[in-house]
Amino acid sequence: MTAPSSSDRNQKRADDRRKIIRLLAFFTSILTLLVVLYSLKPTRQESLATAHAVNSAAHSNAPSQATGTTDAAAGATNAAAGNLPTRELLSSERLIQEAAPRKQDIDIQSWKTPKGAKVMFVEADEVPMLDVRLVFNAGAARDDKLPGLAAITNSLLDEGTPSANVDEIARQLESIGASIGLGSYRDMAIISLRTLTDPAYLDKALALLYDVSAHPSFPAESLSRIRQQMLVGLEAEKQRPEATLNRVFYSVLYAGHPYGIPPSGTPESLKAITASDIAAFHSRYYVASNLVIAITGAIDREKANQIASAIDNALPQGEPAPALPVPKGATASxxxxxxxxxxxxxxxxxxxxxxxxxxxxxxxxxxxxxxxxxxxxxxxxxxxxxxxxxxxxxxxxxxxxxxxxxxxxxxxxxxxxxxxxxxxxxxxxxxxxxxxxxxxxxxxxxxxxxxxxxxxxxxxxxxxxxxxxxxxxxxxxxxxxxxxxxxxxxxxxxxxxxxxxxxxxxxxxxxxxGGRAVPTIPASRAAAHSHSQEPKAP
Missing domain, CATH: 3.30.830.10 (Metalloenzyme, LuxS/M16 peptidase-like)
Structure with missing residues (x-):
């Protein structure tokens, strides 16, 4: 067996450090959130007072002084309007069944940035946290002749920028209890941020989001590592019939259509993807006119507009992705x-x-x-x-x-x-x-x-x-x-x-x-085969 090279050992140590830093960032985020939630917990006296008030209202049959009606009659009216305390609502199955469907009454504010990004904002001040989601029309349907290009581009976004490498990005997120998430799908690519709204944390977290979204450096070392991970993933899929099922089904149903492109790529396409391909994909699709900005949290409209404007300024305007063709589907069963x-x-x-x-x-x-x-x-x-x-x-x-x-x-x-x-x-x-x-x-x-x-x-x-x-x-x-x-x-x-x-x-x-059974191993030989590899799909 050939001994691992020095570069392999260094790569492994770097990967281990990144895993440790990300785990620390995750646990710090959880701990910070628990502290915040505990600080919002009502005192025992407040809880007892609330419980007493609800209990009294739920059991009182005295006429209402304001309307002259009984609380039971008022309860039926309020149940239909969705205004009863939880305890009283649950006290009558009939009221629950007869109640009109409640609207999801969320105040959604929407506007467009100067460069054309769509903004959706909901103010939610129950918890001092902010969620920002950037949705680009940059999914696997845009891979064209290089399946896996959208996925590998998205995976590399937080691997480094001109101002911070992957370890520094992870350490900065860990220090402020924030997290950045990435996702690539057939239709869309996503960058998300979750952070506290205290300015001491918020401003640093937002700066990282802007940098990762607009200025990824796509380091060669990270590209090599992620490419290898995706190739290993494709090999692993061969051992999973459900993965084969999904890949073949889409390729047949969407033959000749962008939805038929395998999002995780092929061995040939992954090996062919270059850093220039990734940079070109990012320049084409990670642009303001091809973007949705969704914001929810304990900030007001003015602050939300500032965040959207900063994202808009960080990205080039570009052009929105063209509409996808209408799929024809299977011509016959x-x-x-x-x-x-x-x-x-x-x-x-x-x-x-x-x-x-x-x-x-x-x-x-x-x-x-x-x-x-x-x-x-x-x-x-x-x-x-x-x-x-x-x-x-x-x-x-x-x-x-x-x-x-x-x-x-x-x-x-x-x-x-x-x-x-x-x-x-x-x-x-x-x-x-x-x-x-x-x-x-x-x-x-x-x-x-x-x-x-x-x-x-x-x-x-x-x-x-x-x-x-x-x-x-x-x-x-x-x-x-x-x-x-x-x-x-x-x-x-x-x-x-x-x-x-x-x-x-x-x-x-x-x-x-399926349909081909796993070869039976005689009991006398089972121990000898306990660590052997499962048979591969043809």
Whole structure:
């Protein structure tokens, strides 16, 4: 065996230092947040006083001095308006069921910067923290002839700038309890910041965000390391049938379309990507006119505008990315079976669905929850798992994107029952398209969805996620407010019509990965093979 070179040892030590610094930054952020939250905790006396007031109101039947009505009558009125204390709301299941769907009443402010960036801002002063999310139209769909270019560019953003190397960036974030996150997807690339709003921390954190976004240096050492990590990841995917399933499904459904480009690249493309390719991609797509700025936290509009303006000034104006072409999808239904050395077969059935701006979203959302998106209570789960015991879990999903995203139904089952499970998936889907849901399924699902919607804006991070997506996909400012009403208004006919028009009208692809069992190792030889490598996929 060849001994590691000096450069390899130095590289390993540098990687270890970075991991340690990032772990320290993470734990410091958590500790800082806990201290802040504890400082906001009410005293025991305040808590007892509040509890006593709620308890008294919930149990009092005396007439109201102001209106002459009883508290019980006022309670019914207030429940419908969503104004009752939590304890009183939970005291009556009837009031909960009869209450009108509550709007997600968030005050969203929106404007554009001089260079064309869209800004979405929500003031939230409950906790002295700030979340900033930069969403660039710079996902894998922009990779063109170099799959993986968007992902590797995004991964390198916090690896160094002209003013700080990767270790210095990590140390500065650790010292102020802030964090910067990166993400690359098919449609978009993301840079996010979370920090305290105390100026002693905020100003330094924002300066790092501006620097990382606008002036990454793409160091050669980091490029080599991240390229190697991505190549290792591609090798690891060969051992995972679900990764093969996902990659092949997208390549077939979106053949010839940018959505068919594998976001993590190919061995050939990753090896071909150069520093100049990365710099050119950043210069083209990480520009103000191609950007959404989402801001949520304990700052006012004036401060939010200052932050947006600083980001706008740091970036070149550039040009917005052109609209993606409309995908054609599969021209005819087809079934593809790929052998894989495993005892389980992974199955996905699906085709094109809708883009994110569809007016049918509420009906599709409700219908998909009934079909397979609602977990244990869904039709697919009832038939595949509970009635026939063929799979531990089964799902359906609609994933709208800038252009038509995929509709999928999927599961994994033993090789011996794969054909039976597939037949049940297809028959369940066919019946759902023909007949739609029952009235009982519809009402139960709508109540379940409406009960969970507030969680989508339950904290700053959830809000900034929503703001970024709304602006990126050009959804109206009142989207979050009107969605509960639209869901509550969905009818049986709405679900049937939406699925017939947007789902069943497209050819479906069936992809099965598996069907070749893992070779059995005799018990007498099991110990000798306990550390051997799993068989690779062909």
């Amino acid at each position: 087809q079934e593809i079976r790929l052998p894989f050395a495993s005892s389980q077969t992974h199955i996905v059935v699906g085709g094109l669905s809708v883009d994110r701006r569809t007016p049918d979203w509420a009906a599709l959302y409700v219908g998909n929850e009934i079909l397979g998106g609602g977990g244990f209570a869904s039709r697919l789960n009832q038939i595949i798992r509970q009635d026939n015991g063929l799979a531990y879990s089964v799902y359906s999903s609609i994933s709208p994107m800038a252009q038509a995203g995929p509709f999928t139904m999927g599961l994994q089952t033993s090789n011996e029952t794969a054909d039976q499970a597939l037949a049940l998936v297809n028959s369940t889907f066919k019946k759902f398209i023909a007949e739609g849901p029952t009235e009982q399924e519809l009402e139960a699902t709508k109540k379940n969805i409406l009960g969970g919607l507030p969680l989508s804006t339950a904290n700053n991070r959830a809000i900034v996620d929503q703001l970024g997506a709304m602006a990126f996909y050009d959804l109206p400012l009142d989207y979050l407010k009107t969605l509960p009403e639209k869901i509550a208004a969905v009818t049986l006919a709405d679900v049937r019509n939406a699925f017939a028009k947007d789902i069943a009208s497209h050819a479906q692809i069936t992809l099965m990965v």
